[in-house]
Amino acid sequence: MFKGFGKTASMNFSTVILFSRLDAPFIDVCIDGVLNASNKVVLVAYDRLLDGQEQTGFLNEVMRRHAGKNLEFRVIPLVYEMAQIFPVNPKLIANTRIFLNFIRKVGFDLIKDTSEYTLFIDGDEVAEPQKLLRWKNECRTKANSLMLANYYYFREPVYRADRLEYSPALVRNSSLEALYRKDPLRFINMQHERNDYLIKPCEKIEEVFFHHYSWARTKEEMLTKVKNWGHRGQRNWQVLVENEFSHEFSGKDFIHGYNYSRVPDLFDIKL
Numbered sequence: 617m618f619k620g621f622g623k624t625a626s627m628n629f630s631t632v633i634l635f636s637r638l639d640a641p642f643i644d645v646c647i648d649g650v651l652n653a654s655n656k657v658v659l660v661a662y663d664r665l666l667d668g669q670e671q672t673g674f675l676n677e678v679m680r681r682h683a684g685k686n687l688e689f690r691v692i693p694l695v696y697e698m699a700q701i702f703p704v705n706p707k708l709i710a711n712t713r714i715f716l717n718f719i720r721k722v723g724f725d726l727i728k729d730t731s732e733y734t735l736f737i738d739g740d741e742v743a744e745p746q747k748l749l750r751w752k753n754e755c756r757t758k759a760n761s762l763m764l765a766n767y768y769y770f771r772e773p774v775y776r777a778d779r780l781e782y783s784p785a786l787v788r789n790s791s792l793e794a795l796y797r798k799d800p801l802r803f804i805n806m807q808h809e810r811n812d813y814l815i816k817p818c819e820k821i822e823e824v825f826f827h828h829y830s831w832a833r834t835k836e837e838m839l840t841k842v843k844n845w846g847h848r849g850q851r852n853w854q855v856l857v858e859n860e861f862s863h864e865f866s867g868k869d870f871i872h873g874y875n876y877s878r879v880p881d882l883f884d885i886k887l
Contacts, residue, residue: 627752629733633723634723637665641832643678647659651685651686652749658726659678733787741829757819759817761788762821763820766780772865773829776877835857842854
């Protein structure tokens with residue numbers, strides 16, 4: 617039995633999924649994981665990766681596979697849209713989070729009138745659909761935001777970390793909209809992305825029904841990832857990736873130093 621949080625109306629939410637072709641092995645199960653539990657699902661993506669690689673063909677194929685479902689897709693030209701709407705300081709363009717924050721705001725605006733809460737996830741975060749639906753039906757909360765626990769994976773979909781993370785964020789729409797009206801640039805300036813959506817009072821949900829495959833990648837996929845993610849300037853990630861794949865998996869990752877155990881491939885993911 618999942619825990620609830622008081623005698624209030626049951627949870628209802630819509631979902632914003634931020635994705636790119638880096639999420640190709642996971643995006644179909646990501647969509648299917650939240651579809652039944654969500655009032656509506658919106659997928660948002662740029663027309664190219666942040667290093668400039670075009671991805672229109674991949675995006676069109678995802679749309680084709682999921683045609684007829686309760687989904688909406690919004691694809692945005694990468695730099696053009698930003699330049700038209702915000703006077704962005706060129707020095708900030710290198711900050712990948714600006715682009716991620718902005719496109720999540722686009723998704724939120726498309727979905728905020730369809731539910732009480734919005735679930736923000738990425739295309740490599742996959743829910744167990746029956747568990748998520750059951751939790752939604754049983755959850756009672758007065759919180760403005762909820763941190764949802766997830767398992768974390770590295771190298772392959774069968775290597776799971778020995779600790780939980782809390783990446784998916786579920787936020788009350790009225791509270792998030794009020795913050796946006798107060799500070800319109802909030803969605804651009806957030807340094808911690810979804811963690812900055814966690815408006816108090818915030819509940820932490822320890823029951824796990826999400827799986828984050830952030831670093832479950834082939835060598836080539838991992839090299840592309842480190843060229844496009846928000847921390848790309850912090851370390852020499854390419855050297856770390858090359859070194860990682862020069863030997864068998866040691867049971868520890870080079871990002872956080874987590875230890876890993878082997879588990880079943882729950883979603884039959886093929887890298």
